[in-house]
Amino acid sequence: MRNPKEEKIYTCDINLMEKEIKRRPSLSEPRVKPFQFSEMDEETQNLHFSLGAELLKQHFGVSAPVDFYKIDVSQLEDEKLEILLGMNLNVGKTVEKYIDLIPGVLPYFQREPFIPSIPPRERELAIIRTGWLCQAEYECIHHIGAGLVLGLITTEEIIRIFKGPKAPGWNAFDSAILRATDELHNDFFISDATWEVLSEQYDEHQRLEFILLVGQYTQIAMFLNSAGVQVAFKHSGFGELSEKINRDKRAQASYAVDKEIAMIYRERITSDEFENTKSMLDRLLLKEEFEINLKMLGLSKA
Numbered sequence: 001m002r003n004p005k006e007e008k009i010y011t012c013d014i015n016l017m018e019k020e021i022k023r024r025p026s027l028s029e030p031r032v033k034p035f036q037f038s039e040m041d042e043e044t045q046n047l048h049f050s051l052g053a054e055l056l057k058q059h060f061g062v063s064a065p066v067d068f069y070k071i072d073v074s075q076l077e078d079e080k081l082e083i084l085l086g087m088n089l090n091v092g093k094t095v096e097k098y099i100d101l102i103p104g105v106l107p108y109f110q111r112e113p114f115i116p117s118i119p120p121r122e123r124e125l126a127i128i129r130t131g132w133l134c135q136a137e138y139e140c141i142h143h144i145g146a147g148l149v150l151g152l153i154t155t156e157e158i159i160r161i162f163k164g165p166k167a168p169g170w171n172a173f174d175s176a177i178l179r180a181t182d183e184l185h186n187d188f189f190i191s192d193a194t195w196e197v198l199s200e201q202y203d204e205h206q207r208l209e210f211i212l213l214v215g216q217y218t219q220i221a222m223f224l225n226s227a228g229v230q231v232a233f234k235h236s237g238f239g240e241l242s243e244k245i246n247r248d249k250r251a252q253a254s255y256a257v258d259k260e261i262a263m264i265y266r267e268r269i270t271s272d273e274f275e276n277t278k279s280m281l282d283r284l285l286l287k288e289e290f291e292i293n294l295k296m297l298g299l300s301k302a
Contacts, residue, residue, distance in 0.1 A: 026137040027228035034093035034229075037065075038239030047099060052087075059083055073244040073251075078296040081250055088235045088242075091138065091220070094227055117206050118213065121152040122177055126210065127217050128153075128161050129181045134221035138229050140269075141262050148285065149257075149293050155281035159274045173201055177210075184214045233259045253292035260284050 037045060045065040049056070056062040059080050060071055073081065086092075095101050116123060124147045131139035147153035153161075160167040165178035176197035180190045190198070190211070198207055223229070233255050235245040245251045261284070268277040284290055 024135060026135065026225070029228060030090075030094070030230055031226070031228040032094050032097065034090045034237065035097040036237040037068075038237060038242075048096065051096075051099070051102070055083070068238060069240040071241060071244070073241070073248050078250065078298070081245075081248065082296060084241075084245055085235070085251060085254055088232055088237070088245075089142075090229050090232050091224060093237060094229050095223070116209065116213075118202070118209055120150070121147075122174075123213060124152050125157075125161060125174060125177050126181050126214055128158070129164075129178050130185065130214050130217040131221060132162055133182065133185045134218060134225065136221035136224050137262075137265065138224045138231055139217065139221050141231050141258065141265055144265070145258055145261050148261075148281070149290070149297065149299070151299065155278050155285070158281065159278050162269055163274065172197060180210065181214050184211065185218065231258060231262050233262075250292055250296055253289035254296070256289040257284065257287075257293055260287075260289075 035048075037048060040048065042065075049065045053063075060067075062068060062071065071084075073084070076084070118126075124143055128140060128143045128147065130136075131143060144158055147158070148155070156169070160169055161178065165175045165182060170178070176194050180194045180198060183190050183194060195207070198210065202210065235242040235251060235255075238245075261281075264277055264280050264284075268274075268280065
């Protein structure tokens, strides 16, 4: 048990902290420019290519960097196009600029052999809340998009995530997930009361995994914020291949959804215009671009 007096000394006023967080704007330009594969010399291209050679050969029949530009994007299955879109994520293109840094971040992006035991929806609650507390625009935008497209969270829940654990509408366990996230962010410690609620549904393994999850996305937020990693609204860095991808209607739809979520986040969420935010997100779900995103993932509207 922790001494109650220590709780008083170390626990921050979360509402006050959120107001302070909002005063720092996100960087509008990257401090570290993501790598541009098409601008690398042959030796560096071969080195980068070797990192994903097995995957590229398996899905695209590509055996050398020069073969990138021969891929017929218009004939690709949705699953394969998603792989190419994933190669354009600026978080990866920033850290991969220096290959010796890659082993240190691989655990953050690899799923195997580790399989998360925390349900996907609850993971997203914690991740988006962490991104909000850290004012990590990139993290929030991508996980709002993923949560909506995959049907893990509703537009109403997104607003409540930003309002916090005391927002009306949460059940006791969802509120505890957000409260535990806040406590880890502010105090580096989950209180006894919150730990007890988590224990009602999470076993010991899941509670430890939860701590690591919040810590992982806090560290990623530090990287995103300080390096100035920007959300990409078009494919770039792979020369002719990027040009082909940007002409594909499916890719255009994917980037259009990201762009709209970014606009809503920047203009509404960070200004506490929550009611307007919900209606704007609801309209996004009705757009053709959002439907195309669902179809690419083999999903349909509920």
